Amino acid sequence: MIIRIFNTREELDRYAAQFYIDTIAAKPNATLGLATGSTPIGIYEKIVERYKSGDVTFVNVTTFNLDEYVGLPPENEQSYAYFMKHHLFGHIDIRQDRTYLPNGMAADPAAQCAHYDEMLAAQPVDVQLLGLGHNGHIGFNEPDAELHGGTHVVQLKQETLEANARFFSSMDEVPKQAITMGVGSILKAKTILLVVKGADKADIVKRALQGPITTECPASLLQTHANVIVLLDQEAGRNL
């Protein structure tokens, strides 16, 4: 595991964007694993800037997102499909039919999960971007006695609902379920970029990277992966 701590978030975002651009330069038809949340927004801004400067093309790139809320259509501003369009896909030359997210509106969620895993198996992820939840979740894999390997429907924990409430006008509107790639699917990525920002994540960063490997902190399983690069700002890295 490589851990890099950046003086500023700007430098971190620039580094991560460059990493993606280098990945695509080396493999124009790369499969990129993408994440939502506030953490990657700056990275996506930098990627869009670099695209507008003519430094990269996404015409042959495929993307898979980690997760999506159950019950939110892509037009809903809080859906992850909308987030991705707003922050990245709407600004670059990627083919829309190569940007995959779990379908939170699927009539048969179990079939939707199996389908997502089949697509992931056919196009393995080269670089997976990950944020980190305050309770150690990655994607929406919540701490538990057991974790799922593949894509599955998850009941979100109270602390996650509360963390997500800031994006909704009331707690009642926060979706209680999501579809997420499982930890097994995430660990299949050839390279994983874990990005964490902010003092409020310093404790969980330490647990995830230096604590015991346990399903009670899903991110700790990243310690078993051969090629993880952790990008932290000063605040998130202050306990290491």
Ligand SMILES: N[C@@H]1[C@@H](O)[C@H](O)[C@@H](COP(=O)(O)O)O[C@@H]1O
């Ligand atoms: N499903 C997403 C995660 O993929 C993300 O890592 C996490 C942290 O979000 P933020 O970056 O806003 O702290 O939020 C959500 O739970």
